[in-house]
Amino acid sequence: MADAPRPLVAGNWKMNGLLAGREEARLVAERIAARPAACDVLICPPFTLIAPLAKTLDKSAILRGGQDCHPAQSGAHTGNVSAEMLSDLTCSHVIVGHSERRADHGESDVLVRAKAEAAISQSLTAIVCIGETEAERDRGETLDVVKRQLAGSVPYAATAASVTIAYEPVWAIGTGRTPTPDDVAEVHGVIRNELASRFGQDGHGMRILYGGSVKPANASELMSVANVDGALVGGASLKADDFDGIIEAYR
Ligand code: 13P
Numbered sequence: 001m002a003d004a005p006r007p008l009v010a011g012n013w014k015m016n017g018l019l020a021g022r023e024e025a026r027l028v029a030e031r032i033a034a035r036p037a038a039c040d041v042l043i044c045p046p047f048t049l050i051a052p053l054a055k056t057l058d059k060s061a062i063l064r065g066g067q068d069c070h071p072a073q074s075g076a077h078t079g080n081v082s083a084e085m086l087s088d089l090t091c092s093h094v095i096v097g098h099s100e101r102r103a104d105h106g107e108s109d110v111l112v113r114a115k116a117e118a119a120i121s122q123s124l125t126a127i128v129c130i131g132e133t134e135a136e137r138d139r140g141e142t143l144d145v146v147k148r149q150l151a152g153s154v155p156y157a158a159t160a161a162s163v164t165i166a167y168e169p170v171w172a173i174g175t176g177r178t179p180t181p182d183d184v185a186e187v188h189g190v191i192r193n194e195l196a197s198r199f200g201q202d203g204h205g206m207r208i209l210y211g212g213s214v215k216p217a218n219a220s221e222l223m224s225v226a227n228v229d230g231a232l233v234g235g236a237s238l239k240a241d242d243f244d245g246i247i248e249a250y251r
Pocket of ligand 1 (some may be wrong): 012098135168171172174175176212213214232233234235236
C-alpha cells in the first residue's frame with residue numbers, strides 16, 4: 001500500500017477578509033517559518049485577496065487557492081473566475097463543490113466534476129467537497145450520500161496529485177459540533193475504499209481532509225483518525241492564533 005499522503009491544513013476564508021487580513025496570513029507564515037510543521041499549509045481567501053496575499057506570502061511556504069472556478073477557460077460568464085486566472089495568480093489549489101455553493105448556487109455533482117476537470121487542466125489541485133446534511137444523517141444516509149457525491153463529482157482521470165477530497169458534514173460547518181472520531185474514521189474509511197477501488201494506488205495516495213468546526217482544541221484528535229490527511233478549516237482559519245493552533249497538530 002502507498003505511504004500515507006503528506007497532510008494538508010487548508011484555510012477557507014469564505015466571504016471574509018479585507019486587505020487588512022493580509023496581516024493574519026503574514027503572522028501564520030512567520031510562525032511556520034519559526035516552527036515548521038510536517039504538513040502543507042494552504043489559504044483560500046476570497047478572489048479579491050488572492051493577488052495581495054500572493055505578494056504577502058511571496059517568500060513563505062504557504063500555498064494559495066481559490067474557493068471556486070468556472071468550468072470554462074474564459075468567455076461571457078459575468079462574475080465568474082476561471083481556473084486559468086487562479087493559476088495565473090500563483091494558486092496551486094481550488095475548492096470545488098463546497099456545500100455552501102451546492103446549497104446557495106444549486107451546484108450539482110456534474111457541475112462540480114466539470115469544475116474539477118477545469119482545475120486539473122490548469123495544473124491546479126481540485127479540493128472536491130462532499131458531505132451529508134443533518135436530515136440525511138438522521139435518515140442514516142451518510143454513507144450513501146458520500147458515495148454518490150464521490151462517484152458524481154470526482155473526475156474520471158483524478159490522480160493523487162490532482163484531486164484532494166474534503167469530507168465536510170454540512171451539520172458540522174460553523175456549528176461547533178463535530179462527528180465523533182469513530183464516525184469520522186468510518187466515513188473516511190469508506191471514502192478511502194471507494195477511491196482505492198476506482199483509482200488503485202492513486203486512490204490510496206489521495207488526500208482526504210476533514211472539515212467542519214475544526215479548532216485548536218479538537219485538531220489533534222481529529223487529525224489522528226485513520227485516513228484523515230489534514231483539515232479544511234473555515235472560521236478558525238481567519239485568525240493566525242487559531243489557524244496556527246490547528247497546524248500545531250502536525251508539529
Ligand atoms: P468551519 O470550520 O467554520 O466549521 O467551516 C468549515 C468549512 O466549511 C471549510 O470549508
